[in-house]
Amino acid sequence: MKTMIVREFHDFMLPDSYLLDLSDQKIKGCTGCWICWWKTPGRCVHHDLDLFYRHYITSEKVIFYLTVSQGFISGNLKTLFDRMIPLFLPYTNYTSGESMHDKRYERYPDIEIHYHDTFLEAAEKKIFEDYLQRTFYQFHSKNISLTGEQRGVRK
Amino acid sequence: MKTLIINGSPRANHGNTQLFIDHFQSGLTQPLPVRYVLRENPTTLALEMNDYDTILLAMPLYIHAMPGIVMKLFEAMNPHPTNHKKIGFIVQAGFIESSTARYLENYLSSLAHYLNYTYLGTVIKGDAAACSILPHFFFGKLFKQLKALGAEYEKNESFDPNFVEKLGNPVYLSKFQVRLLESCLVKKLDQIGWNWNLKRNGCFENRFDQPFL
Numbered sequence: 001m002k003t004m005i006v007r008e009f010h011d012f013m014l015p016d017s018y019l020l021d022l023s024d025q026k027i028k029g030c031t032g033c034w035i036c037w038w039k040t041p042g043r044c045v046h047h048d049l050d051l052f053y054r055h056y057i058t059s060e061k062v063i064f065y066l067t068v069s070q071g072f073i074s075g076n077l078k079t080l081f082d083r084m085i086p087l088f089l090p091y092t093n094y095t096s097g098e099s100m101h102d103k104r105y106e107r108y109p110d111i112e113i114h115y116h117d118t119f120l121e122a123a124e125k126k127i128f129e130d131y132l133q134r135t136f137y138q139f140h141s142k143n144i145s146l147t148g149e150q151r152g153v154r155k
Numbered sequence: 156m157k158t159l160i161i162n163g164s165p166r167a168n169h170g171n172t173q174l175f176i177d178h179f180q181s182g183l184t185q186p187l188p189v190r191y192v193l194r195e196n197p198t199t200l201a202l203e204m205n206d207y208d209t210i211l212l213a214m215p216l217y218i219h220a221m222p223g224i225v226m227k228l229f230e231a232m233n234p235h236p237t238n239h240k241k242i243g244f245i246v247q248a249g250f251i252e253s254s255t256a257r258y259l260e261n262y263l264s265s266l267a268h269y270l271n272y273t274y275l276g277t278v279i280k281g282d283a284a285a286c287s288i289l290p291h292f293f294f295g296k297l298f299k300q301l302k303a304l305g306a307e308y309e310k311n312e313s314f315d316p317n318f319v320e321k322l323g324n325p326v327y328l329s330k331f332q333v334r335l336l337e338s339c340l341v342k343k344l345d346q347i348g349w350n351w352n353l354k355r356n357g358c359f360e361n362r363f364d365q366p367f368l
């Protein structure tokens with residue numbers, strides 16, 4: 001099974017799988033220009049994520065190792081999510097009863113998330129988990145799992 | 156009481172967030188200072204925010220939450236030692252139903268609590284992606300509501316719940332709205348803007364490209 005790893009902590013690695021190490025790669029910010037939707041469909045003006053895009057849509061599974069930052073996902077990971085918009089079409093459908101962007105590719109990977117659980121309260125943890133579930137649901141992933149690990153101190 | 160407005164859009168003063176801020180400000184007798192997250196070092200801005208009693212942060216919804224640059228600003232903020240500070244948010248989004256910003260709203264309220272700020276609430280407005288593109292009259296009602304929101308803010312230092320509710324409608328799409336939006340005609344209207352731009356850029360035929368396969 002083709003798998004990709006995106007990690008902010010841990011040194012976990014699988015042979016023959018692509019690794020995006022967010023602990024040493026700062027993702028360039030989305031500029032909100034819409035060029036990926038109306039000028040070069042599917043391609044961002046920045047090219048630092050071209051390999052990531054290729055591996056993301058050809059992997060069956062993407063495994064994330066995430067830190068919790070200020071009770072949410074890190075700014076660097078949020079930037080990665082913002083930059084994933086070219087993987088979808090600008091057109092919206094409402095068939096699920098909510099607004100949702102159409103797929104650009106036929107299939108999207110399953111998502112396995114492990115995060116460094118530093119939450120003080122169950123309510124905060126729910127906000128974090130609900131957000132990630134929702135995001136990958138909107139990103140058309142069918143199976144999404146989340147596991148908190150290694151309880152520690154909040155950053 | 157000193158208030159600072161922060162614009163969290165990656166398009167800074169060229170986008171819809173700026174238009175929201177301008178119309179909010181048009182309801183005030185004294186304009187408020189505005190800072191742009193895009194142009195600032197997050198650590199410096201987070202420090203300078205301490206000089207104000209109230210922060211109003213306006214931003215676009217990006218992937219159901221704040222843009223990456225705004226999260227980097229949040230990461231630079233520390234809990235305030237006194238509990239005299241206030242923070243409120245204005246979020247505008249492309250999707251019609253405001254429930255899509257519910258995940259962000261939950262986080263913002265929790266963050267305000269963690270940072271020891273009094274939470275003034277989050278104003279959410281959907282269906283706003285075209286407001287800096289289409290002629291003014293399409294959004295006349297929205298701009299009036301934002302002006303009134305500003306005027307009420309200046310009087311009471313809070314968001315008037317009445318306007319918050321009005322701007323947040325619809326929270327969910329009704330079955331009727333879904334049927335209407337899925338109907339051929341409305342779907343075509345929905346796509347006009349994107350298709351017009353694709354054609355203008357000579358790439359309409361490539362709109363379904365899958366460059367990474």
Ligand SMILES: Cc1cc2nc3c(=O)[nH]c(=O)nc-3n(C[C@H](O)[C@H](O)[C@H](O)COP(=O)(O)O)c2cc1C
Pocket residue numbers: 030032033034082083085164165166167169170171172173214215216217218219220247248249250251255283284285
């Ligand atoms: C990368 C990106 C992600 C977006 N994600 C969402 C979203 O999840 N939900 C939504 O309703 N609108 C979304 N939008 C639309 C923006 O919220 C909308 O276009 C907004 O008006 C932009 O404001 P600005 O011009 O001030 O930057 C997104 C736009 C971009 C560029």
